[in-house]
Amino acid sequence: MSTKASRSAARMMISPAVLLLLGWMLIPLCMTVYFSFLRYNLLQPGTTPFAGWENYYWFVTDPSFKAAITNTLAMVGGILCVTTIGGIGFALLLDKPMFATGLIRIMVIAPFFVMPTVSALVWKNMFMNPVNGIFGNLATSLGFQPIDFFGQYPLASIIFIVSWMWLPFATLILLTALQSLDQEQLEAAEMDGAGWGSRFWFIMLPHLARAITVVILIQTIFLLSIFAEILVTTNGGPGTATTNLTYLIYVSSLLQFDVGMGSAGGVIAIILANIVAIFLMRMIGKNLDA
Amino acid sequence: MARAISTKAKVTNTAIAGTLGFLMFIPILWILILAFKTEEDAIRAPLEILFGSGWTTDSFGTVQARSDYFKHFSNSVIISVGSTFLGLLIAIPAAWSMAFVPSKHTKNVLMWMLSTKMLPPVGVLVPIYLVFRDFNLLDTRLGLTIVLMLINLPIIIWMLYTYFKEIPGEILEAARMDGASLRDEVIYVLTPMAIPGMASTVLLNIILAWNEAFWTINLTAANAAPLTAFIASYSSPEGLFYAKLSAASIMAIAPILIMGWFSLKQLVRGLTFGAVK
Numbered sequence: 001m002s003t004k005a006s007r008s009a010a011r012m013m014i015s016p017a018v019l020l021l022l023g024w025m026l027i028p029l030c031m032t033v034y035f036s037f038l039r040y041n042l043l044q045p046g047t048t049p050f051a052g053w054e055n056y057y058w059f060v061t062d063p064s065f066k067a068a069i070t071n072t073l074a075m076v077g078g079i080l081c082v083t084t085i086g087g088i089g090f091a092l093l094l095d096k097p098m099f100a101t102g103l104i105r106i107m108v109i110a111p112f113f114v115m116p117t118v119s120a121l122v123w124k125n126m127f128m129n130p131v132n133g134i135f136g137n138l139a140t141s142l143g144f145q146p147i148d149f150f151g152q153y154p155l156a157s158i159i160f161i162v163s164w165m166w167l168p169f170a171t172l173i174l175l176t177a178l179q180s181l182d183q184e185q186l187e188a189a190e191m192d193g194a195g196w197g198s199r200f201w202f203i204m205l206p207h208l209a210r211a212i213t214v215v216i217l218i219q220t221i222f223l224l225s226i227f228a229e230i231l232v233t234t235n236g237g238p239g240t241a242t243t244n245l246t247y248l249i250y251v252s253s254l255l256q257f258d259v260g261m262g263s264a265g266g267v268i269a270i271i272l273a274n275i276v277a278i279f280l281m282r283m284i285g286k287n288l289d290a
Numbered sequence: 291m292a293r294a295i296s297t298k299a300k301v302t303n304t305a306i307a308g309t310l311g312f313l314m315f316i317p318i319l320w321i322l323i324l325a326f327k328t329e330e331d332a333i334r335a336p337l338e339i340l341f342g343s344g345w346t347t348d349s350f351g352t353v354q355a356r357s358d359y360f361k362h363f364s365n366s367v368i369i370s371v372g373s374t375f376l377g378l379l380i381a382i383p384a385a386w387s388m389a390f391v392p393s394k395h396t397k398n399v400l401m402w403m404l405s406t407k408m409l410p411p412v413g414v415l416v417p418i419y420l421v422f423r424d425f426n427l428l429d430t431r432l433g434l435t436i437v438l439m440l441i442n443l444p445i446i447i448w449m450l451y452t453y454f455k456e457i458p459g460e461i462l463e464a465a466r467m468d469g470a471s472l473r474d475e476v477i478y479v480l481t482p483m484a485i486p487g488m489a490s491t492v493l494l495n496i497i498l499a500w501n502e503a504f505w506t507i508n509l510t511a512a513n514a515a516p517l518t519a520f521i522a523s524y525s526s527p528e529g530l531f532y533a534k535l536s537a538a539s540i541m542a543i544a545p546i547l548i549m550g551w552f553s554l555k556q557l558v559r560g561l562t563f564g565a566v567k
Contacts, residue, residue, distance in 0.1 A: 006391050007391060007393065009387070009391075009472075010387035010388075010390075010391035010393070011387075013383035013384060013386060013387040014383065014384040014387050014388065014399070016380050016383070016384070017380050017381060017383075017384035017403070017443065017447060018384070018399065018403075020380065020440065020443065021403055021406050021440070021443060021444065024406065024440045025406045025409060027417070028414035028417040028418055028421075029409070029413075029414060031414075031416075031417035031420075031421075032413060032414055032416060032417055035416060035417065090310070093303070093306065093307050093310070094307060096303045096307070097295045097299070097300055097303065098300050098303035098304040098307055099300060099301070099304045100304060100308065104304070104307050104308055104311040105311075105554070106551055106554075107311035107312060107314060107315035108310070108311045108314050108315075109550070109551075109554060110314070110315055110318055110547060110550075111314060111315075111317070111318070112550070113497065113501070113543065113546045113547045113549075113550035114317075114318065114501075114543050114546075114547075115500070115501040115503060115517065115518050115521065115542060115543060115546070116501065116503045116518070117503055117507075117518050117519075117521040117522045118521050118539040118542055118543055119317070121521065121524055121525060121535060121539070122317050122320075122321055122535075122536075122539060123317065125530065125532065125535060126317070126320060126321065126324065126532060126535075126536075127317065127320075129530075132333045132530075132532070134320070134336050137335050137336055138336075141335070164314070164317070167314070168314070169561065172554075172557060172558055173558055173561070173562060173566050176558045176566055177566055210566070211566050214562050214566055218561070218562065221407075221408055224410060225410050225411055225412060225504065227412070227503065227504050227507075228503035228504065228507060228518065228522065231507065231522060231525070232521075232522050232524075232525040233525070245412070246410070246411075246412040249412045249415065250412065250415065250508070253415060253416045253419070254415070254419065254508065259416050259420070262415070262416045263416050263417075265412075266410075266412060266413040266414065266415065266416060267413065269410045269412050269413045270409060270410060270413040272410075273408055273409070273410040273413070274408065276408075277405065277408035280408070281401060281404065281405060281408075284401070284404065285397070285401055
């Protein structure tokens with residue numbers, strides 16, 4: 001099928017996409033790396049002397065960096081736990097025969113389509129607000145002291161909100177994977193006397209392993225960049241209690257106008273994301289051969 | 291399934307799944323209710339709101355009057371639809387050539403395109419912000435359309451590629467045997483077969499672009515702000531006006547909820563780059 005002419009035509013057709021993506025990736029990346037070695041603050045225009053590793057040194061030794069790394073790991077880890085375990089549960093449940101399947105699935109999946117700023121604000125104000133929120137109301141009417149979620153448990157509150165948004169994603173993918181499981185295999189195991197526990201552990205879970213890995217990796221890529229949810233709920237506070245790496249870089253570059261420092265942080269974020277990306281790419285690449 | 295399922299088991303499953311599903315859905319249902327209440331009613335106790343208050347559509351009018359809601363709504367439409375179709379224009383030829391004239395580099399090119407998606411946005415925030423400032427693209431719909439097109443381009447190419455891959459090459463060869471030119475081939479054979487795949491690609495990308503909240507917030511101010519950035523401005527103190535916040539929110543998510551429900555089946559393929567089907 002591929003003659004010489006069609007091959008050169010193919011190259012012509014693919015080149016706009018390749019050039020655009022190459023430009024989109026390389027130009028800003030080189031600029032970030034370049035800026036990270038300059039003493040460059042937008043509030044002091046004109047002078048951008050070479051700074052060596054200074055920006056990296058100050059960024060990494062700043063106490064808020066340590067907090068940001070801890071918070072990023074806690075957020076990613078916490079949300080992954082909730083969504084993966086919850087997603088497996090929901091997928092197993094939704095896979096069972098029931099009435100009104102369509103309606104129930106839609107209700108479970110719906111949060112995924114809600115934009116981050118809306119879900120964060122709705123949870124913060126209508127549910128978690130200690131005075132007017134539903135949780136506060138519920139606590140008061142049961143005779144408990146209402147909890148000020150964002151004051152007392154800011155990190156857990158954000159983990160909760162973001163988990164609500166990503167649980168449908170995990171459920172949807174795990175459900176799709178579960179539906180490709182051979183039912184006869186399960187029935188054969190049942191006839192041989194395998195209980196639900198061993199059927200889940202030895203048949204369903206191995207079948208889901210691949211999908212679970214994909215869910216974890218893709219979510220990690222997105223969760224490393226949580227931003228809007230923090231911006232509209234806590235602004236990274238109280239103190240640095242909910243500042244993740246993304247938010248810390250946003251603060252130093254766009255609020256403190258320190259281009260050099262923000263860029264150094266950016267380079268660190270890129271390295272961290274790449275560690276995850278390598279594993280994800282390997283998974284997807286394997287599937288491409290099949 | 292060879293076995294019959296008892297109705298009793300089905301009812302139990304429905305009850306458990308229905309309850310949990312309803313719990314997941316409550317926040318959306320709740321803002322749908324609050325959007326039709328007055329501000330005074332919206333902060334009362336939940337039971338009073340449900341059973342002891344009237345309904346009104348005033349909040350929708352107030353949101354529009356106070357902050358020109360439809361400007362932001364149309365920004366969202368222009369940016370998400372614009373970036374998707376711009377992306378499609380670039381992605382179709384690329385995906386077509388990789389699916390039908392594969393070379394030994396195709397796999398590597400695909401993987402490399404995907405890898406650009408792994409770049410954390412915050413890593414390139416500073417340079418993009420400065421470039422936008424220097425080219426006067428800050429707070430413009432054009433600038434945002436370009437950025438969203440670029441961040442979603444790998445997904446568009448990947449989705450189209452997996453759909454095109456499913457079209458058997460023999461059909462194209464048969465058409466060519468019958469004397470069809472490349473142009474005929476694309477218009478009369480390929481396009482009709484590719485339309486369902488393209489439709490779901492478009493749908494998913496509009497959803498992703500509509501909900502994108504990092505670049506939209508950081509690169510816009512009053513003029514080009516789409517709904518994500520507009521809603522973010524409700525964080526304080528306007529967020530305490532529950533009825534208005536609800537009305538603005540429900541209008542912002544309704545179009546996407548509806549589109550999302552239609553594309554539920556294709557979603558998985560697009561979101562996992564074909565790794566789970």
